[in-house]
Amino acid sequence: MPNIRLFTTTAAIIIENLSKFRGWIANHMLGSFYAGFYKENASANSILWGYYPVALVALIGLIISVGLFMQSMSWEKQQAEIAFHETAQDRILLIQREIKFSLGIIQDIASFIEASEIVGRREFRKFVGPALKNQAGIETLAWVPKVDFDSYDEFLNFARRGFPPFNIKELTTSGQSISRKAKGHVYYPILYVQPYQDNKPMLGLNIGTDSQVKSLFEESISKGTIQIANRSNIDSQTQQSVSGIAVVVPVFVKSDEEQSETVQNHLRGYALGIFNIGEIIERALENLRPGSVDIRFYQGDTTTDETLLYTHYSRSRQHDLLSMSDLEESGINYLQKIEVENLSWSVLCTPVFDKFEAKTFTSWIILIGGFAFTALLTIYTANLVGQTNQIRHQVAERTALLRSTVEELNQEVMERKAAETELQNLNETLEHHIASRTEEAERRAEYLEQFAYVTSHDLKAPLRAVSNLAEWIEEDLTDKLDNSSKEQLALLRDRVRRMHDLIEGLLEYSRVGKTSDVEAIIDTRELIQEITDSLSPQKGFTIKIKGEMPILKADRLQLGQVFSNLIGNSLKHHGGSKGKIRISSKQVGDYYEFTVCDNGQGIASEYHDKVFKMFQTLKSSDYNNSTGIGLALVKKIVIEHGGSIQLNSAVNKGACFTFLWPYTPVEDIQVYNKIEGKLTG
Structure with a gap:
């Protein structure tokens, strides 16, 4: 790790300069101290003052050790926080993608209905079938058309062709459903709904009477885009409140007449979806390995129990779930604000107990090692202080020894001068021998060169005779020689020529370095x-x-x-x-x-x-x-x-x-x- 490398580098620098430090203490501090220490009137204060380099070394060592320890602790804590933040960010990103994919289902339904002139019950069920099968968290997917009073009967006839028991109904304050037709009213009944078995009571329900839904419809009309609202549902199995979101996308139809700038598109209805936030979150994280991160989703910017939408507890937990106060005791957390269309959520990530904690093993090793090194260095410095006295006494002995050594050196110098004189005489004799041998070598080289020339001349003469003889034989016996004999004579001449070239090459090779x-x-x-x-x-x-x-x-x-x-x-x-x-x-x-x-x-x-x-x-x-x-x-x-x-x-x-x-x-x-x-x- 970087802190270990920092520690070892510091130790190496201290050891490398230890010899220099020793000399500095002996020459500048300890020498002057012992000069006064052995005086007759030396005081106790001067004795203590002489040991201040030991205290200085110990203090510097302790400061460096503690500093490295604190730096290592800080770095390890920072690494743990970085690892936790990266893990939390990855999970939030996956959840955002899953939510975006879920919202895309409603937009796909709206696009499908807008692109189709008439959508039947079977076509709707077939279109949303893959989403219900592959996507988690879907509680309701529905098509809510806009029904004016004038088209009320015509709409009922159309709906009953596909589902005879269909009827537009409203819920009373007592929870009963009634059917009524009021002049001038606009109805928003659920025409198609999936999954059908779980949402059967919602079929034909006029949800436009719900103030929250009505407000959501109006907001989507004014902006012409998808709108989302937080919504609490009751789980049919546990009968507990479950946080969810209601999503609506308006579907418009344009008239065939030429539009003016002030004429808006006509509303055809709404694509409606209700999703379970918890199931979406769990589905997004199910393929990841447990990351020891608890995730809480809050509505808005506050992180209180009143605004809590859903809590995801890490699968790595091996004990009971902790309360919120226990979670915050870990010391680190990660808060991120995410935008889901028109909604704003705060996501708080906290680590599981005993996870993402700084591993301080290395830091303690650095601290203990630093203390041990400081102790050794202090002992070594104290030893230097003690040795200084011994060095002081040895100086006088060495001075006397040096005087006798100088005298011996003077005697040796005189002996070496005599040896040099004798060596010079030997050199002159050697130079004479070398000159004589060189002259002899040159004479032999000259004899060898003359021999080479004479030899080459004596060799060339018979070679020329052999070559001429081969030519005469070939000329005189041309008609009598067969091809094999002619080839042998040609080979003989080639051998003579090669011998001649070889002699010339040897002469050239022997002349290199001799003549130029x-x-x-x-x-x-x-x-x-x-x-x-x-x-x-x-x-x-x-x-x-x-x-x-x-x-x-x-x-x-x-x-x-x-x-x-x-x-x-x-x-x-x-x-x-x-x-x-x-x-x-x-x-x-x-x-x-x-x-x-x-x-x-x-x-x-x-x-x-x-x-x-x-x-x-x-x-x-x-x-x-x-x-x-x-x-x-x-x-x-x-x-x-x-x-x-x-x-x-x-x-x-x-x-x-x-x-x-x-x-x-x-x-x-x-x-x-x-x-x-x-x-x-």
């Missing part, structure tokens, strides 16, 4: 173009230089050998009749990075190191014209000049050789540009 042309400033773009022209790539192959190419100071012959071998290798081992080779460069620190890439057959990863070794080729063939020295020569030249080379390739994905060449200072390039007349500024 004078470095000159080189335009690498021009150098690559010259090499490309000399290689004469076959048709179908293109060599492109991408981006800017540098002008650098280098050995032209050896840099040319690097590019020539890399480009020639790409052409020779491409594996296709046509292809592309791209050459690019960029500056990387103190080096230029050159890249030579092709789109050929590529090289498998297990051969990436093998290609840079002497006499290594990826394919062996009688007519293979590769000596296996080219890439080894490239690697040796690049490394001799302080660079590096690497291969990035995969089978059938081409190959990219990237090598680093030392960076040339800008001043040298400017001199070159002045010489060539290319400097513009």
Whole structure:
């Protein structure tokens, strides 16, 4: 948890600075204290005053521990309240959706009747059937038409065609129902009602005589929208008062004549619904796991017993229901005001006892741990105070020891000076030996180089003789040689040529690092173009230089050998009749990075190191014209000049050789540009 991390971080900071704190106490406080403590006239007050760092450490530790404890308690309580508020808000939102869905049923009935010229009893029962089956809390769904005195008899005839016993009736003060027809009266009888068995006595009842219903009708007419009123019903099974709502939606019919702005729509009747609030709420929450939240619905803005509409007790309760005063003792609650069309309800959510309480286990751990750490730190500080005296006595002993050590060091310095003199003489002798060995090594290298040249000359002469002899035999015996013999002679000449190339490659490889042309400033773009022209790539192959190419100071012959071998290798081992080779460069620190890439057959990863070794080729063939020295020569030249080379390739994905060449200072390039007349500024 965050508080544990805060505690451990604070502890780590204190421990990290403990050594500094110890030195500060010893140097600035305890030292001065003990200097006076051992004086002859030291007082008891000065003794006590010397221990004030211990009391200061203890006080700071206690303050930090208590502060962290209170902060952790506050955070845990806040988390419990947040969890409770989120749980309560989720449940209120579900209840609002369920109520809105219930109100939508009445609006659907009104729309159905308004869209139908005549609605029969069967059509009404069929339309509301799914709602009665799937929706909880419905006590009554009814269609209440408006019946004028002039259309009274016609309405009765229509109603009795579907239900012969139908009659318009009113309830007297004694509870009896009577039928009467009064001139000039307007009637609002219940024509259709569902569920029928539970609402059978309401069929034909003129509910327009009910003052509450009449007021609700008038309000809906004036606003032309759905209107809701709180209504208490008597449960037929328990005979107890049950809170509910009565919902009416006016249904209008327009005349066929052209309407003016002052003429209102004619009223056709009302779609009426009576719902049980408790059943709607329970239905909305039945699919949720018990959340340990009690929910109370109040009418208006006050939360008193007089305005209480319904109470939902959490299913997680394992004891008897508590009174309202007991519920409020939990310390947290959530109050939200919701609007249900024209009604305003206050919803009060309270947690079940022992639920959503702050878990203070971590806070107590922090407090106890803080006290323990403070105690240890106080003991440690007190120990520092005690050790200061011992340190003070040891200073004199160490001072005397230091004097004797200094004398010994002086003696050792004199001995080291003598050793340095002797070492200098040995170095001079060693330098002489090194110079002699170097001269001998150079002489041997020169002999070896001469031997290589002589050997190559002696080897080339018989090779040329063998090659010439093979040509003479083929010319003289052309008519007598069969195809197999001609092939053998061709193979012999190819072997001689490969031996010649191998000797030349060995000579070039041996010369790297021994002899070098004078470095000159080189335009690498021009150098690559010259090499490309000399290689004469076959048709179908293109060599492109991408981006800017540098002008650098280098050995032209050896840099040319690097590019020539890399480009020639790409052409020779491409594996296709046509292809592309791209050459690019960029500056990387103190080096230029050159890249030579092709789109050929590529090289498998297990051969990436093998290609840079002497006499290594990826394919062996009688007519293979590769000596296996080219890439080894490239690697040796690049490394001799302080660079590096690497291969990035995969089978059938081409190959990219990237090598680093030392960076040339800008001043040298400017001199070159002045010489060539290319400097513009």
